[in-house]
Amino acid sequence: MISNYFKIAWRNLLRNKTFSLINILGWAIGLCSFLLITLYVLDELSYDRYNDKAGRIYRINMDARMGGMDIHLPFTPDQMGALLKQDYPQVETYTRIFNNEGTRLVKKGQEYLTEPRATNVDSTFFQVFTLPAIEGNTQTALNAPNTVVITASTAIKYFGTTHVVGQTLEVKKAEQETPYKITAVIKDIPANSHFQFDMLFSMKNVDYAWGNIGSHNFYTYLVLQPGTDYKVFEKKFTEYIQRYLFPDIMKRSNIKSWEEFERAGNMARYSLIPVTDIHLRSDRMSELLPSGNIQYVYIFAAVAAFILLIACINFMNLTTARAAGRAKEVGIRKALGTGRKELITQFLTESTFTAILSLILAIGLAYLVLPLFNELAGKTMHMGKLFSPGILPLLIALPFITGLLAGSYPAFFLSAFKPVEVLKGKLKTGNKRISLRSVLVVFQFATSIILIIGTLVIYQQLYYIQHKNIGFNKDQVLIINETRPLGDNATVFKNEVLQLPGIKSGTVSSFVPVSNSARNSNAVSRDAVVDAKSMLNMQNWNIDYDYLETMGMQLVKGRNFSRSYGNDEAAVMINESAAKLLGYDDAVGKVLYTMNGPGVTTPRTIIGVVKNFHYESLHREIGPVIFMLQNSPGLVSFRVTTTHLQTLIAQIKDKWNTIAPGLPFSYRFMDESFNAMYSAEQRIGKLAILFSSLAIIIACMGIFGLATFIAQQRMKEIGIRKTLGASVQSIVQLLSKDFLKLVMIAFIIAAPVAWWIMHHWLQDFAFRISISWWVFVVAGAAAILIALITVSFQSVKAALMNPLKSLNTE
Structure with missing residues (x-):
């Protein structure tokens, strides 16, 4: 039975090559977009999760207000980690990064190379972060001064091999050259890490005024004991401040009590941020790498879902547009005793089979365009992520879920035809069905209009950034x-x-x-x-x-x-x-x-x-x-x-x-x-253009399907109107006005939603544009123009048809 369903599905695809091609191609574009965005979202959410102790690693942040000036930094004093470990058993271990020494000059042969990705870390660094060694023992590698741990790519860059433990690197600082012994070689740090270093020097070589509890210059990470609630542990920072920080403030000033300090409007606090949240949820100055934004993850996840829904809606519209062509088939099969359950199963099999073919094509498209997508998104993603054990079951289930979702309405719609009426040529659809299709098209165009408005606002803000008077002349x-x-x-x-x-x-x-x-x-x-x-x-x-x-x-x-x-x-x-x-x-x-x-x-x-x-x-x-x-x-x-x-x-x-x-x-x-500084916004703008264009293309396919359906249902009316002298122009207007109504309804729904989304996005800028009225006019006009161009093909085709042929068909 199942094999028979698939045979009929295959024959129907071959019998209606144009509709099948539009269906599969539209669905494939939607699935391809979904796969690419899924890769992007998975990559953003994967940051720092490679660490074995990722769930227990936290960085200490500092927030302060002094004289009305707010300070939000990811720094602590040099002693803070050691003091917390000494006073609180909840702290398993700690490590620090000191990144103030900047770019290093490292000698290779007779010349020096610039190494911007170099820093100083504690010997406990490898007890906190999972960075496997290729050679050497990372647990003791940085115990002594004048030692350095390098990555595999750095070892090959300087020596042509990773077997370099015991070799030295000459580092120039001012007029002095210092030899550093290579004590370990580690694998390159994963790309999904909130820091990227090629050289890790011993903390014992840092020239620093140690012991200054009021000076904040170190990134400090804690590993808390299993079962410790970090939000509860944060309350310990009040004790730390009273015990260590406030005495230093008193020593530097004439402040007599903490209450006096706070009454003057001042504040000093520490907090913890999970290491897995740093990339997406930290917007502090002086992050080790430019951060991402969790809002963009949410936005693109929603865009992926909407594009996939638009593709599914296309299938519904295109399938029901072919209803007249399948009506006699349904009538004959019902007359021969086929039950509605079997017909529903048949149509759901066809939609699932189409989804499987579309997914195969989508994976091929995604593979081809992934390099371009990586360039736009600033990523180094690869298709293998989709076939990982955690994602592969979802990938396999995707065509079945979307196939059943997209095929459910056509299946119930087509299987409901009454054989007597169908065989007599009295096929009727009813207003409710037309209304549902209209709702689906409104949804498609509302989504497209939201994406168009979003793209325009993003580029308007970027233009504002480029042309605002920033108080200095950045050119030349x-x-x-x-x-x-x-x-x-x-x-x-x-x-x-x-x-x-x-x-x-x-x-x-x-x-x-x-x-x-x-x-x-x-x-x-x-x-x-x-x-x-x-x-x-x-x-x-x-x-x-x-x-x-x-x-x-x-x-x-x-x-x-x-x-x-x-x-x-x-x-x-x-x-x-x-x-x-x-x-x-x-x-x-x-x-x-x-x-x-x-x-x-x-x-x-x-x-x-x-x-x-x-x-x-x-x-x-x-x-x-x-x-x-x-x-x-x-x-x-x-x-x-x-x-x-x-x-x-x-x-x-x-x-x-x-x-x-x-x-x-x-x-x-x-x-x-x-x-x-605005590379993230520029990337988002380019991605917004890409996915807006794809959503519009897919939506056009959907409206093409509905235009085909309407033209088929009104064929007799068109024939009568032409017999009575109606012009081609009047018939085109007659068929187009219904779609213009749908686009206007979509605009009325989309405009306030788009305003709310973009207004919320703009709040992230201290200096920003006001959303202009013309943005909505342009988006609405673009949607109307796109709809007219799409509909006009079917409308003109129907208007030019011989009225005798139309009446005979009915």
């Missing part, structure tokens, strides 16, 4: 990376390059106003005697005389640092946010105090106020910044002309090679770094 600024090894020669290099034609200005600094630049947040005070009300927290940037000119920043009050004044080293400039936080209408001439140790403050006169500028992405408010005139040779930046740019870069490289022979020359443009 060339940044020379990692100039710290030059030391004092960084200024010499700057002055040599300034002699070249095409260089307008230059500056030496560690700070540039784009993400992933060095940051230095410190406490300051309005008063010489620090108390709970006068203590503030601000960004402290060390710059030179030419920084503002090179960055294109503007002074709103006062003056810039100048060589004409002999004491500007004791002066500061601040931005408008800092002036507002300090409570000064005119800050120039006022004095603020920087904190240089317990109870030690240094008075600094404010000589200028810089117009606010965005030094983080537009997701964040502009925080307070203090500028100090100090040598800080991390980066050298130049404002350049764009003519003969490659020749100019080559000349700059020649200057570099003269001053720093053997050191790698690396550069970037500031506008590229600025755009990189």
Whole structure:
């Protein structure tokens, strides 16, 4: 019996090749989209789950408010992990990452290579994170100073083999070279990790003022004992603060009690975040890698479900559109004694068989387009994930679930035909069935309109980001990376390059106003005697005389640092946010105090106020910044002309090679770094265009099916109208107006839903657009145009048909 069902299904597919092709292709596109989005969602949700103790690993976060300034960082003091392990048995072990030393220069042969993915970690790092060793013992690998653990790809890069335990790597810092012994080689860190390092150096080589309980510079991870509720354990942080942190605050200021500290509007708290939540649920500054966003996972999961539903609806519409063609078959089979149950089974078998064929085609399509999808999504996904033991059963069940879902309505609809009426040619469908099909088309176009509006809003926000006045000129600024090894020669290099034609200005600094630049947040005070009300927290940037000119920043009050004044080293400039936080209408001439140790403050006169500028992405408010005139040779930046740019870069490289022979020359443009801050939004925009287009294509197939159905049902009416003199245009309008009504209903439903979704998305930006009315007009007009183009083919075909043929058919 079952084999007979499949034989009939196959024959029907071959008999109606056009409808079958549209059905299978539309369903395959929907399934392909579903598979690709499923891979994306699975990859996003898999971060850090490779660790054996993933369910018990937590990172400590710090939240504080000082003088009205909120601070949200993933850092702790250097001692915090050890103190928690000492005081609380719930802590099984801890480890730290110190990532402040930045890019390393590692010698290979006679030259140095830049290694940005290098950091310092504790010897307990491998007790927390599951990073298998290829050679060496990771449990003891970093116990001693001057030791390093490297990944397999790094070992091959430097030595051509992974058998390198006992070899050394020469690391250059300033004018000094330090040999580090390779004590272990590990497998490359999985791509779905919230950190990516190629070199892990011993924590014992960190040059740091150890024991400063108020200085937060370490990523600290805890492994809690099995069965420990981390939310309950978080309450222990109050005891920690009272026991360790507050005495340090008292030592640095004139604050007498914690109550006084909080009454002044201040706050200090610690919390835990599961390591598996860091990638998707953490939006803190200074994450080790750019984070994802759980909202995007939810959005794309919903898009995948809707696209799959649209594909299923297509099958329903196209199948019921062929109802007249199957009616006599049903009538004859019923007259010969076939029961309705057997007919339902037959039609469900056909839909499931079509779904299986579509899935096979969808897997092939997904395999072909996955490289492009990876490029758009910024991923390295592979199809093998779909065939893993946890996903394969769902993949096998997918065509049966969708086949039964899509085939249920056509099966019950077609099997309900009465044989007497069918064989007499009196097939009727009834208003309820037409209404259900209309509902399905409304759903398809409402989903498409939501996706169109979402895409337009995303690109409108990206345009706003690109063209907003950000307080500095990001164009034509060339940044020379990692100039710290030059030391004092960084200024010499700057002055040599300034002699070249095409260089307008230059500056030496560690700070540039784009993400992933060095940051230095410190406490300051309005008063010489620090108390709970006068203590503030601000960004402290060390710059030179030419920084503002090179960055294109503007002074709103006062003056810039100048060589004409002999004491500007004791002066500061601040931005408008800092002036507002300090409570000064005119800050120039006022004095603020920087904190240089317990109870030690240094008075600094404010000589200028810089117009606010965005030094983080537009997701964040502009925080307070203090500028100090100090040598800080991390980066050298130049404002350049764009003519003969490659020749100019080559000349700059020649200057570099003269001053720093053997050191790698690396550069970037500031506008590229600025755009990189919004790479996630740019990827989302591209993916939104892709899936909006696919949803519209699939929806068009569905409306094509309904247009075919309506044309068949109204064939007699069309013939009579043409006999009585109706024009082709009037008949096309007659058949099209019903679809325009459906599109308008879809728009009325979709517009408020799309507004709510995109309004919620925009709240993630501190600086954002207002959703314009024209976005909805464009989306509605696009939907109407798409519907008219799709329907017009069937409408014109029906209108041009010979009326005698139409009447004979009826």
